[in-house]
Amino acid sequence: MNHSKTPTLADVGRVAGVSRGTVSNVFNHPHLVRSDVRERVEAAAHQLGYDGPDPRGRVLRDGKFNAIGFLPPGAYAISDVVRSPYGRELVLGVSLACDEAGATLSLVSGTDDTRTTAIREALVDGFILGHSVDIDLITSAQRRRLPFVILESDAGPDVNSIRIDGRKGALLAVRHLTNLGHRHFAILSVRRTSGPPIVHMPGKAKRRLAGGFPLDHERLDGFAQGLAEINLSIDDVPIIETTPGEPAAGAVVFDQVPEATAILTMSDWQAITVLDEALRRGINIPEDVSVVGFDGTAEAARTTPPLTTVAQDIVGKGRLAAAMVFANGPPQQIVMPVELVVRGTTARPRS
Amino acid sequence: MNHSKTPTLADVGRVAGVSRGTVSNVFNHPHLVRSDVRERVEAAAHQLGYDGPDPRGRVLRDGKFNAIGFLPPGAYAISDVVRSPYGRELVLGVSLACDEAGATLSLVSGTDDTRTTAIREALVDGFILGHSVDIDLITSAQRRRLPFVILESDAGPDVNSIRIDGRKGALLAVRHLTNLGHRHFAILSVRRTSGPPIVHMPGKAKRRLAGGFPLDHERLDGFAQGLAEINLSIDDVPIIETTPGEPAAGAVVFDQVPEATAILTMSDWQAITVLDEALRRGINIPEDVSVVGFDGTAEAARTTPPLTTVAQDIVGKGRLAAAMVFANGPPQQIVMPVELVVRGTTARPRS
DNA sequence: GCACTTTTTTGGAGCGCTCCAAGTTTATTC
DNA sequence: GAATAAACTTGGAGCGCTCCAAAAAAGTGC
Structure with a gap:
């Protein structure tokens, strides 16, 4: 059994003669596994070519992606953001905050019609919505029940927003x-x-x-x-x-x-x-x-x-936006x- | 029950009086659900504030993230990529290809020591590894059993690579x-x-x-x-x-x-x-x-x-790299x- | 109204993992 | 060496979803 399939925690446990839970601990909380057991598990993992828990399982279990999503403004695509001087600095600010938090920055693609789907399906813990967000997008974001911040648009006191004067x-x-x-x-x-x-x-x-x-x-x-x-x-x-x-x-x-x-x-x-x-x-x-x-x-x-x-x-704005998403606090409307x-x-x- | 928890497929099914499978179909294959049932389900979903299947479940089930990960070269952070003219154009190329494929571009953070962990945990279907990748990174990437391309480094005939002369x-x-x-x-x-x-x-x-x-x-x-x-x-x-x-x-x-x-x-x-x-x-x-x-x-x-x-x-290089990841074909070594x-x-x- | 075909709906199985309460083993103390 | 404390392991539960084989319902023809 389990021929060419990629091995799982359970497979490793079987080979090492321990339970799934212990294998999981070896990878995530090694300090609470006795060292000889740990070595046995590591050997089994190595033998099977198992390189640590599959993120898919963890994601489902924990509910966290450790990523924040950036949606380009309006009808723009990811590439437009990188092309524009403003967009670049904004993304730079966001990426700085992500670097510090060890989080991934997902540039979420999507044209007008696929945008709400993109929001619904993005594998992120929160969003930064480029300026000019229409009401549909906001509703979509709210439905995801994820923290989000809108840039250059004030959507009222219940929604995080950052804009300049x-x-x-x-x-x-x-x-x-x-x-x-x-x-x-x-x-x-x-x-x-x-x-x-x-x-x-x-x-x-x-x-x-x-x-x-x-x-x-x-x-x-x-x-x-x-x-x-x-x-x-x-x-x-x-x-x-x-x-x-x-x-x-x-x-x-x-x-x-x-x-x-x-x-x-x-x-x-x-x-x-x-x-x-x-x-x-x-x-x-x-x-x-x-x-x-x-x-x-x-x-x-x-x-x-x-x-x-x-x-x-601009950089500060991106940074602040990311920080607000990470913080997930009560809604604020900030004017820079x-x-x-x-x-x-x-x-x-x-x- | 299910007070403030976010509703799930099953909750919607319960309210609409249909099974989980049907609710799933309403969202993913609406054509094979009778229209009156579909409307009933949609009403129930609306009432519960359910906005479509949670991507976590889908990801586990399907095993696909619909995203490609970009790892900055060497010890650089995401922000360094955005800061450098070269990095920007490279990311632009990659993002162009992602826009076309409707995929998300994940800029994966990670310093030298967290890099392999980042690879192990990234929620992506494939990688683009910035130039200068050391052997550890390659091994990590290979372990993920995901397609990947190395930039500006030739790692032999078994590994996708693109470099200039x-x-x-x-x-x-x-x-x-x-x-x-x-x-x-x-x-x-x-x-x-x-x-x-x-x-x-x-x-x-x-x-x-x-x-x-x-x-x-x-x-x-x-x-x-x-x-x-x-x-x-x-x-x-x-x-x-x-x-x-x-x-x-x-x-x-x-x-x-x-x-x-x-x-x-x-x-x-x-x-x-x-x-x-x-x-x-x-x-x-x-x-x-x-x-x-x-x-x-x-x-x-x-x-x-x-x-x-x-x-x-540079833009073409990024584009090509993304295309190679999406194609997931036999290894090629390309010199531009x-x-x-x-x-x-x-x-x-x-x- | 019956037999048969087509369209819909169902619910079990399972994706891979982590948490945690409960159980087991090992160490320490007197 | 029994009693108690500390250290480690276990395995069930469940995260939310989609697939799919099979069951049910609806439609068709005579």
């Missing part, structure tokens, strides 16, 4: 530019659905973002407020929505809003494409056009010139601070 | 520089153990790398061969070992080998620190010193000036090509 960040960015004397803006917003850039020029009736998460609207509010302070209306500012990583983002802005002396973005990633395009077209930054990023990623410090950006502690980091991409407009 | 890459790099007329070199090698940079100056007896994986020695061999072609000996070239991401790497090279007109590195990451340090010291690249990177990461294309580097298809990408950091030495 996006409104204030946006406000700081605009004020910085208006103080420098800028009056002609373009806004590069994030399209959260897939597809080509969408251009919203002023004048057209009420403009609505085609894709956009609460956090995007919050930032837009911040921009609006800052503009209102110098009696400008955001309704007069062109807004362009591009998906994250859209390489043409910069080109669309320059084509559609040539009069802009200042470009406000929703991410460093977008701002970087603007810088790239400016270089390509011979537009001087910041002399011809000022650009402000958002996020304060490491990349932003390395551009030429270095990017002025609304910085947040933002800070305007002025570097080389902003200056007075040409007079 | 590092020797050739190194050779191409040196030849490029010797053709330009360089005769004074410094080599920046990778220290795979933790600690400060180690400087190996020529002349000292036989020099041995303190930390270094087979791939590092292979590249060194390539450098040696290229130098030999113009009758130079690698024994006369200073070698400096720094851990990946060591920010001082550039500084140590300029301090210790001021006469070098060309710096050979083992990674783009290292090369970038050299560029940063050159900028800081007012050393002009490539006029004063030429620098060659290794890996061909996306970062290398964005430095100022853009980095000349030995490029490989490298290519010298000449950009702006190499030029003739000042005459």
Whole structure:
């Protein structure tokens, strides 16, 4: 019997002439097994090629996976997270916390339609849900009865959430530019659905973002407020929505809003494409056009010139999120601070 | 009974007045349950707040996790992988393949001593082992009787492996520089153990790398061969070992080998620190010193000036590794090509 | 209404393990 | 060497699920 099957605890016990429980103890609590018995068991295990208890059994019995799951935001895939500067730093923070806890970090795949299934089936002890989580996902997560944290979305007092003060960040960015004397803006917003850039020029009736998460609207509010302070209306500012990583983002802005002396973005990633395009077209930054990023990623410090950006502690956010999952405490809603980091991409407009 | 416990299949069956098997079918093979029964079961599930079969039971029963595990190279932690340009692209490739397969990517944590335990306990269907895997890890992986692939290490014909032709890459790099007329070199090698940079100056007896994986020695061999072609000996070239991401790497090279007109590195990451340090010291690249990177990461294309580097298809490598794990076929040893990408950091030495 | 086919439903078996209360062996004390 | 304490072992219970052979129900044809 038990020909080529992989051996189990029971097989080892049989060969060593001890019970399953003792074999289990040899592997998990060796101190409470007499040494001669332990050696006998180890010999039997070796002979059978048994390398320790199968995690499947343990998992069922203990109910613990020792892993935490990270779900990419929105419709994004795992690969998008690794691709984006923001996503990378976020995952870095989470992974730091996992390293410390000796836990595994599972990047859970799933498109919109498979997402709830993914949550239901993920082999994890808790979740971090990327921003913009819709209500279905939250319900799924709650059903799993596992701790979870939502990023950049406030889902009420019963749900853990961590977000930055996006409104204030946006406000700081605009004020910085208006103080420098800028009056002609373009806004590069994030399209959260897939597809080509969408251009919203002023004048057209009420403009609505085609894709956009609460956090995007919050930032837009911040921009609006800052503009209102110098009696400008955001309704007069062109807004362009591009998906994250859209390489043409910069080109669309320059084509559609040539009069802009200042470009406000929703991410460093977008701002970087603007810088790239400016270089390509011979537009001087910041002399011809000022650009402000958002996020304060490491990349932003390395551009030429270095990017002025609304910085947040992304790594810290990931870390904190993981810590909250591990802690599994009462729900908290945390708002993290933002800070305007002025570097080389902003200056007075040409007079 | 069953007060606050989470409900199980059996509970739902009891409420709906059907057997466990039927409830299971409602969730997994709904087509073979009569519709009125299905609705009854769904109602019962809803009433109990049951959101589908618990993955723990399924895992034990099916033996499948639908996940693949990635183990960072050597003594590195998950976070190191995300931090390094090379690691990121590798993980990106793996994640692309996982996205397509609908599988989860588990970044398995573990330091040297916990690594084998991590392998033993990881909830995955297969592994990708970062380069430089020692024999213990391979044995552990084999014991799991799970498919696995080793990166940048050839462990013989019984083990899946993927590596680049590092020797050739190194050779191409040196030849490029010797053709330009360089005769004074410094080599920046990778220290795979933790600690400060180690400087190996020529002349000292036989020099041995303190930390270094087979791939590092292979590249060194390539450098040696290229130098030999113009009758130079690698024994006369200073070698400096720094851990990946060591920010001082550039500084140590300029301090210790001021006469070098060309710096050979083992990674783009290292090369970038050299560029940063050159900028800081007012050393002009490539006029004063030429620098060659290794890996061909996306970062290398964005430095100022853009980095000349030995490029490989990192994303493709990750993808292929995942594919091999999923395929679970007979062992293969794959050697991927490298290519010298000449950009702006190499030029003739000042005459 | 009967015999027969097809569609549904059932419940036992078992996946591999760890916990724990109870039982057994060994050591210590007087 | 009996009594007591300490150290070690045992094996049943159960984690939640899916498969599958067999039973039950429903459908079909005459």
